[in-house]
Amino acid sequence: MKIAVAKGDGIGPEIMDAVLNIFKANKVPLEYELVEMGKWVFDKGFSNGMTPQAKLSIENLGILFKGPMETPKGKGVKSINVTARKTWNTYANKRVFQTLHGVDTVFSKAGIPVDITVVRENIEDTYGGIEHMLTHDVALSRRFITRPGSLQVIRYAFEMAKKKNARRITCAHKANIMKISDGLFLECFYEVAKDYPELKADDVIIDDLCMKLVIRPDNFDVIVLTNLQGDIVSDLCAGLVGGLGFAPSANIGDHICIFEAVHGTAPDIAGKNIANPTALLLSGIAMLRHLGYMKNAAEIENALLYTLEQGIHTGDFGDKSKAALNTTQFAEAIINNFGKIPELGAKPLMENMPATDTHFKLEKNPLIVTEEMEQEKIVGVDFFIESVEQPEKIAHKCERHGGEKFKLINLSNRGTQVWPTGSVYTNLVNQYNARFESVGAEPLRQQDVISLYISLSGDFKICSLELLNMWGDKRAYSLAQGQ
Ligand code: NAI
Secondary structure, three states: OOEEEEEEOHHHHHHHHHHHHHHOOOOOOEEEEEEEHHHHHOOOOOOOOOHHHHHHHHHOOOOOEEOOOOOOOOOOOOOHHHHHHHHHOOOOEEEEEEEOOOOOOOOHHHOOOOOOEEEEEEOHHHOOEEEEEEOOOOEEEEEEEOOHHHHHHHHHHHHHHHHHOEEEEEEEOOOOOOOHHHHHHHHHHHHHOOOOOOOEEEEEEEEHHHHHHHHHHHHHOOEEOOOHHHEEEEEHHEEEEHHHHHHHHEEOOOOOOOEEEEEOOOOOOOOOOOOHHHHHHHHHHHHHHHHHHHHHHHHHHHHHHHHOOOOOOOOOOOOOOOOOOHHHHHHHHHHHHOOOOOOOOOOOOOOOOOOHHHHOOOOOOOHHHOOOOOOOEEEEEEEEEOOOOOOOHHHHHHOOOOOEEEEEEEEEEEEEEEOOOOOOOOOOOOOOEEEEEEEOOOOEEEEHHHHHHHHHHOOEEEEEEEEEEEEEEOOOOOEHHHO
């Protein structure tokens, strides 16, 4: 089997060479096609950080093993790492955080074992990077949480939890505040949970999760969350097991998967041959298991664990009274320990069973939609308008435009109602939400909304608008604070 390899920037080439040497010494039956991706490719003028040939190779091969890559700052280009995950729909980011012997942490010293798998949604949320300045003072970031996107990642998390005989699978969220977006993610979680009655499924509010993780991390097993919350919780969990140098990452999609370390290019130590290759090696081991090379994965992981148990370390961790090895020496130490079994966490030596190649070429973009469950009707519209006037005056102007079909229901500013009731102690910025609802029982048409838009634009700059929909008897929009 052939896979694509991008060595990356900074310490990337050093740690990738170390890992590929370990694979070679273990006779891993893989061939590698080196592809051009990274900062130097941006610098050559490719605005997405990869050459067209690299994109083609990765799409043909289906697996990318990559080193960290630098995103040039201040040039307006998007992160290559995020672009790669999104373009190829690697919807689940799986990170495994385990106590490693030889890597001292407050928990290992207290005898509390950590073994947590974080599955983070990898495409949606604020990572769409869809942002606008609506007025000079107001920035808007759109946060999309979709039903099919949530179902994809949650189903992956349950399947993975079942395979690893997990004790518990927990959905973390902020659905108490973001009732619609995080509420949808949570709803999808319990919908999928019905198909896995053998797994204990529960949920926790994200801030509560953070506190509980640093008090008793051993109470958690598999955690599934949305993208940004997952990003933060992943690094928190990396800290529980000794830092980013020990955090592997797999980006899983139906067609293309990307395996990489969580840490970045470490420019401060690049070129010195002192970087720790453990996180990339653990990612590589996860890739071997994904491809069915169970025996190679177990042999290499056992050698790594044994090496760490012996107190062998690179400069960034371990017992400082023992001399640190450089990257090449650390990789050689692992190779010399092939066949050794660690005292703790030894992996059983199963036979290789290369997975059947499920990678196939797509002819067109897959459309992932769920069925519409309820009848939809438009019952109103939110206009986000720019104004520095007081609420009373704005309301008076808005009311003039309602006509026969619309009635102004309220005005809110940064999500807090300021008209018809409110408090003079609420600070105002120069953007209001004017909410209009339908007067009659007849559902509104888009043309009605456009007529109101035209009329209202005579008095205000309209920054954006959102339709107020009902799905059956369910409101598909939030109320303002105080409404
Ligand atoms: P970083 O992870 O590169 O470095 C943070 C600190 O950890 C530094 O002191 C570094 O020396 C140390 N460190 C990281 N990996 C190490 C290793 N394997 N061995 C020993 N020490 C290690 O984070 P930073 O400085 O925020 O980012 C640098 C660049 O990396 C940025 O351009 C960023 O965009 C990129 N980056 C790329 C990622 C990826 O390709 N997946 C992920 C994170 C950052």
